[in-house]
Amino acid sequence: MSSLIDFRKGLTLFVFVTCLAFGAQGQTVVKGIIRDAQTRTPLSFVSVYFKGSKGVVSDEDGRYSISTTNPKNITLQFSFAGYKVLQKTIVAGTTQDLDVVMEPEEMEAVVVNKRRRTKYSNKNNPAVDLIRKVVDNRDRNRMSAADFLQYQQYEKMELSLTNKPEKLMNNRLLKNYRFLVENQDTSKIEGKSLVPIYIEETISNKFYRKAPRKEKTYVLAKKKVNLGEFVDNDGITRYLNSMYMPIDIYEPNITLLSNQLLSPISDLAPTFYRFYLRDTIELDGIKLVRLNFAPRNPNDLLFRGMMYVTLDSNYAVQKIQMELTRHANLNWTRELRIKQDFERGTDGRYHVVMSDILSEFALSKKASGGLVGERSVSYKDYVINQPGPDSVYEGKTEVMVDAPAATTDSFLVVNRHAALSATEEKAYTNMDSLKNMRSYRRLMDWATFFLAGYKAAGPFDIGPVNAFYSFNPVEGFRLRFGGRSTPKFSKRLYFETYAAYGFKDEKFKYFLSGAYSFNAKSIYSFPLNFLRVSFQHDTKIPGQELQFVQEDNFLLSFKRGDNNKWLYNDIFTAEYVREFGKNISYTFGFKNWKQQAAGTIVYQKPNGSDLTTVPDITTTELSAELRWAPHEQFYQGKAYRIPIYNKYPIFRLRYISGIKGLVNGDYDYQQVTLNIFKRFYLSQFGYADVVTEGGYTFGQLPYPLLTIHRANQTYAYQLNSFNMMNFMEFVSDHYVSVSTDYYFNGFIFNKLPLIKKLKLREVAGFKLLYGGVRKENNPAYNKNTFLFPTDEDGKTTTFSLDKKPYIEANVGIGNIFKVLRVDLVKRLTYLENPDAPDWGIRARVKFDF
Known part of the structure; x- marks a missing residue:
């Protein structure tokens, strides 16, 4: 039997959150397809952004979707190497489809080729040669390459509802839950509003020893939302941990949502992915090259995205952003994104300092409401190749440091690597109020009856x-x-x-x-x-x-x-x-x-x-x-x-x-x-x-x-x-x-x-x-x-x-x-x-x- 999957793993919770799904308001939303003006073929990896704001990248079919809450008319800009920059004026507060075509830049000389598009090949491809060098250096760039490693880790797991249609806000059946849907965040995902319903935070000190191998975790503080007696709260933690497992991009396979997905940094990656070199930048005296990648077959369970690779002897990843392709054969998942940032340590290697996994679930691709799950992890205070006392590594793999429960909140306020937003802070009190409501308990009681x-x-x-x-x-x-x-x-x-x-x-x-x-x-x-x-x-x-x-x-x-x-x-x-x-x-x-x-x-x-x-x-x-x-x-x-x-x-x-x-x-x-x-x-x-x-x-x-x-x-x-x-x-x-x-x-x-x-x-x-x-x-x-x-x-x-x-x-x-x-x-x-x-x-x- 598989994972949700058996679907009972989350059905009781899913019934509740589906009842409260909602949609965005007061935003400017633009979506469409970007094509080449001459060949009419879709253009992928085009940068699309509002001037003075962050943007998005078009997918493998040339599709894009972007939004902003700016109340004034704004300029939408399309930029892609080898093409003229395109600008469009957008009327604020509207939702519109905008298909555009981009003109190639004029060249001094034109070479005529019978084929409109050069066939992709791994042979004599500098992008493939580069990714093979990254693969060859995987072991030396992993965190486990150090003899000793210490760092502090802050982890936050969050579940949020997405979208809030006006009709649900005015629905009499939901009048008792209006305090939930009014607590929304419109800044995290472009074009969508989020209502957090579950948050779990953990601060830990991590210790690693290479020989004899030992990993030890000292949990300093832990706090999470309690959803009440009808839900297995510990089971939610275990389930989320299995869905959003820690990401090591140097692993040949990445386990997510109970599936294994081939990493773009894998021996088999050139067989299943296409790789493209884009541009080169310099950071702290080290040259970085941007390497884009996309699956050869868009229906496969693979990623598309980009990574910055150092052009020194390490060939390490300094930053990576990737997401599932839109056509990937994955159920209930409308979006899945991974971001990781790395910083150079005292040993010359790049160590991860931020890792974020975000996915959106819905009954269908076109459903207005859904559920967003996110696992954010930050790392700091690295101590590299300095052994700790033997007593640090002894005993159980994970130890909860004894501390009065009353001090958890104050400890988190001081030691969080990033402060919670006001919406996230309010989620704790909102969900505590919810589980004590008679109507909520009655809803969950009947849901349990029909499902279990x-x-x-x-x-x-x-x-x-x-x-x-x-x-x-x-x-x-x-x-x-x-x-x-x-x-x-x-x-x-x-x-x-x-x-x-x-x-x-x-x-x-x-x-x-x-x-x-x-x-x-x-x-x-x-x-x-x-x-x-x-x-x-x-x-x-x-x-x-x-x-x-x-x-x-x-x-x-x-x-x-x-x-x-x-x-x-x-x-x-x-x-x-x-x-x-x-x-x-x-x-x-x-x-x-x-x-x-x-x-x-x-x-x-x-x-x-x-x-x-x-x-x-x-x-x-x-x-x-x-x-x-x-x-x-x-x-x-x-x-x-x-x-x-x-x-x-x-x-x-x-x-x-x-x-x-x-x-x-x-x-x-x-x-x-x-x-x-x-x-x-x-x-x-x-x-x-x-x-x-x-x-x-x-x-x-x-x-x-x-x-x-x-x-x-x-x-x-x-x-x-x-x-x-x-x-x-x-x-x-x-x-x-x-x-x-x-x-x-x-x-x-x-x-x-x-x-x-x-x-x-x-x-x-x-x-x-x-x-x-x-x-x-x-x-x-x-x-x-x-x-x-x-x-x-x-x-x-x-x-x-x-x-x-x-x-x-x-x-x-x-x-x-x-x-x-x-x-x-x-x-x-x-x-x-x-x-x-x-x-x-x-x-x-x-x-x-």
């Missing part, structure tokens, strides 16, 4: 709503109602329950759970430290494992083929869960499980020439699980954590021991399982999610207690299941599996005429399972164990993997309408099994950038 499925009722949440009604062949129509307690009830004790009734089997089902939190935090929030005891009397499909949804979700009631293998279960569990700061967690558990066959499943074993039916099986298990997820980040939803994947693997090791005779346990056995997840980033070629898993079960057991491999008979594409495998089709007591999903991010479709306008993305993958059942657990060899189930014709429907693996492969199209993925899935082996599907179409809703 839970409705607050005092100290309890009612839900999940999508499980209130479902149907299946065993229970027929099924009604369910439940809920759980919240921290309003108790910060230590948590309860959850539901009751359900099947109208076909005419049986009641229920679930009861109680938990005690040892750290007085919610049992759903990091770091977990709780003991939970539960009892469930309900139905279950063997071999179905779901993530982020309930098993009786209404949409999952629709299934292909025969969905007639079920169990009635009585399950008592007790588990202790503990998480630690280094993203290590462990779980100790006790489980007593009584399972009774239902549907077409019958537990039978040979008894001489007859068959004996076994009414039920009882097992008692002790378990331990260790999970390690380095640098893991996530957004905490109402019921599930939504992961924000990174480049680090996730390990999960689980051990289970079944004990015969303990609480009526029928069998002795042991089981070990190891699962490893890893996301591989492949720069311009997308990324791949790879999951490997292996397991071994020790002991002599009937097939219901072996590993029943995860199958899927719904029409949804499930990442962690075999989508062409039937429920309970394969069992194993030893196995290994590999699952790969490869996301091309439009690498192929972006190059196809017409199709590239649809912003589609290619996906592909395969799933492989190899395993088997030992003779003592296989009814073909052991006549004292349970027989595999059969269908109405007496054909066996459950199998062990023989000498060949189970394999299925898929190819698909993603990003359909920005939210839908559709796959063609082909089963490649074991097609001779009864009712084995050959191929199928599966769909998945997936919100991505």
Whole structure:
């Protein structure tokens, strides 16, 4: 699953901010296309500015958009090397389209060429030669090149609404929120007004040692807006950190918005970018050359912009400004800009002193309102190649310096590298007032109900709503109602329950759970430290494992083929869960499980020439699980954590021991399982999610207690299941599996005429399972164990993997309408099994950038 993305990562907040989106007023806005007067071709990188004010640069299609709040008529100027300067008088207070043509400067001599435009080439191109020298000197110019480094860092992350139409200001529904939309900033983005709704500030002292490598952060002060109980405030911080990761322009790839984008300072850059030399200036006695760059294919996830490069032996970047191309295959993002400034240090290298990332999100390119996210970081007080005491580098990577919370504001006022604007200052008090408003809490309560499925009722949440009604062949129509307690009830004790009734089997089902939190935090929030005891009397499909949804979700009631293998279960569990700061967690558990066959499943074993039916099986298990997820980040939803994947693997090791005779346990056995997840980033070629898993079960057991491999008979594409495998089709007591999903991010479709306008993305993958059942657990060899189930014709429907693996492969199209993925899935082996599907179409809703 991807990042927002799963879109729940920010949907609750997004619903609120979308309701308050607004547009600019009282400004002069001019936009249009700039063309060559002779060839009529669009001109990119033209400087467009109002006299005496800052300006913009036209994009690769020659388009520009600029605005000013100057109340007087002004002159708009167009300037580009090799062309005459063009001036236009603009009437103040208007919004107008202005397409212009620029005349080339007159030359003393004219050389006629049959081709209007020289074909771009890397060969004999001085701009390409220069960028290759920058690439060759990357390692010596990075901050990590120093043996020791110290500096102070001030970081500000901000979310703001953009645009404020007059009709919203006069809307009665928003009259209580008018104090928010009146607090606007019109200076940050040309032509737009911003209303800050979230601000987070951090001042830190940073220490770096090259050998042995160590990075240490001492947080001196931290302050952020609190958006209230309906939003995971810490999750917002983690989410913003993952979207706007620190930028190192010398890295081959830059990670932004959960994607990797090829840096213009990369070994592959000349293959995917065009480079142009513009002009040369001198600064502090060092010559700098301006190098412009743009993607060869404007639909690729690449940057366009310019950088100033030193013409000394360092070939270092002194300044860089870049943005995503307008046609880039990126969802919800209307604009993304990066700026970095560097200063020469005492070691002769250029060190970053300012880094700014700004992006604007909207439902569409033409939407009037949106959301702007910005991460600004400034650096000062560099101390280079002077080692600190060993004690400075010891201990945790990040340490919060103890200081009274009451002094945070005064410390920030004195030590901010740049003062907050009046609009930003007011955002703290505005949002504090907002979260205490009854209308805001009511809005967020209903938004949570529709998006997460839970409705607050005092100290309890009612839900999940999508499980209130479902149907299946065993229970027929099924009604369910439940809920759980919240921290309003108790910060230590948590309860959850539901009751359900099947109208076909005419049986009641229920679930009861109680938990005690040892750290007085919610049992759903990091770091977990709780003991939970539960009892469930309900139905279950063997071999179905779901993530982020309930098993009786209404949409999952629709299934292909025969969905007639079920169990009635009585399950008592007790588990202790503990998480630690280094993203290590462990779980100790006790489980007593009584399972009774239902549907077409019958537990039978040979008894001489007859068959004996076994009414039920009882097992008692002790378990331990260790999970390690380095640098893991996530957004905490109402019921599930939504992961924000990174480049680090996730390990999960689980051990289970079944004990015969303990609480009526029928069998002795042991089981070990190891699962490893890893996301591989492949720069311009997308990324791949790879999951490997292996397991071994020790002991002599009937097939219901072996590993029943995860199958899927719904029409949804499930990442962690075999989508062409039937429920309970394969069992194993030893196995290994590999699952790969490869996301091309439009690498192929972006190059196809017409199709590239649809912003589609290619996906592909395969799933492989190899395993088997030992003779003592296989009814073909052991006549004292349970027989595999059969269908109405007496054909066996459950199998062990023989000498060949189970394999299925898929190819698909993603990003359909920005939210839908559709796959063609082909089963490649074991097609001779009864009712084995050959191929199928599966769909998945997936919100991505």
